[in-house]
């Protein structure tokens with residue numbers, strides 16, 4: 001549990017204890033608690049008081065139905081909000097009991113409620129960001145993306161497509177090098193069909209969860225692949241692709257790295273097959289054109305493109321799925337012992353590093369040639385509970401990682417934050433400090449620690465050259481799936497562990513650089529016997545008050 005969650009719980013406990021009192025004394029008591037915390041400094045005290053006020057306000061809203069949100073559940077604590085999109089799904093599910101127009105009305109009112117909530121939600125996020133300097137440091141961590149940094153593309157009650165905001169929308173300065181990459185997450189419920197469409201982008205697909213069938217239509221053929229967790233496949237720009245989740249219980253989740261081919265950083269889906277929803281692009285053409293192009297009468301065309309209203313992800317029966325596979329023309333049978341032709345599974349590779357503390361799997365252009373053209377690799381890191389990776393950096397690659405499962409945290413050394421933050425205060429100071437120069441006084445550290453808690457779905461960007469470490473929580477393994485951008489000729493350089501960079505320096509260089517005898521350097525740098533995965537810190541970092 002994060003500090004913030006436990007804090008709010010503590011406040012709730014306080015509020016309960018004094019439930020007989022009136023509101024004000026509760027708040028007062030909470031504030032008093034903040035003031036008597038010995039370990040807090042002034043800023044932390046102020047932040048504490050603000051949180052008291054926030055918690056109290058939340059509680060009042062809940063009690064008095066403030067805002068009239070029936071959908072706020074009991075456990076929906078302020079710091080642990082279900083996202084609006086999750087609530088939309090629930091709401092739309094509720095509409096399923098109704099039919100026809102009533103259902104549509106129900107769905108559209110869900111949608112309206114969602115838009116309102118989303119605004120409020122984003123407003124809250126912004127407000128949080130504006131609160132207190134202490135928090136700002138965390139909130140301003142531009143390398144971490146959470147649920148609210150995704151925009152939602154096509155969605156139905158049976159699944160959704162979530163697209164991460166443009167990296168350069170977060171920070172132009174930091175992310176120009178990966179401007180033309182986008183991350184999209186597809187989620188399809190059990191027994192669903194994702195309507196055929198094509199993108200104006202190259203896609204590298206990683207199957208994060210579930211099983212299914214992917215069908216790709218190119219100029220003169222169709223290929224169907226069985227896909228399963230750990231599979232990697234490429235969908236070339238403009239390929240018409242569709243998906244079936246043929247599992248009865250499990251969701252199918254795909255992480256896609258998109259490389260737009262037309263407008264840098266932007267891509268769109270194009271639906272031909274469809275109707276009103278998904279809206280078919282055929283519908284925009286003039287009737288005369290369509291009549292001539294199809295060589296049929298207008299009423300037939302209107303009828304065909306006027307039917308579909310169920311959205312881009314449809315619930316299907318097992319029979320429908322089987323029916324589809326009976327009509328296979330090319331490709332392979334999607335049931336029974338079919339090979340995953342055309343896909344490549346990351347788990348079937350030998351791990352690059354493996355010990356009791358974790359495994360690293362890597363797939364690059366030596367395994368899949370097309371990765372050379374894309375200049376991308378894919379890695380999967382499985383860190384055992386309580387363990388950690390080596391401190392290391394990538395020589396030229398930037399990693400875009402998604403927490404696939406589990407929880408933990410990461411730390412990274414970053415030289416950019418200071419200059420981003422202090423541009424106004426210390427004009428020119430960043431110019432004075434040449435790269436490689438030693439800092440002169442200890443109150444202007446050049447590197448800042450960037451850190452964040454990691455949980456399923458969190459996205460982290462680790463730029464080239466930046467020293468980085470990831471740690472699994474004490475209760476769960478941490479599984480990170482990463483797209484490694486600019487992967488060709490990339491090397492990982494370890495900064496701790498058996499083969500670290502410092503150990504390779506000659507004696508004189510070590511002694512000059514550290515200003516101590518080599519023996520003392522070696523005592524530190526030669527003690528770790530493991531190479532890439534280590535036993536984790538005895539105490540886990542507790543200070544993630546932003547989570």
Ligand SMILES: *[C@@H]1O[C@H](CO)[C@@H](O)[C@H](O)[C@H]1NC(C)=O
Pocket residue numbers: 347358359382383384385477
């Ligand atoms: C991940 O690690 C756990 C042990 O911590 C192990 O049981 C599991 O098989 C590992 N998964 C992979 C894919 O290596």
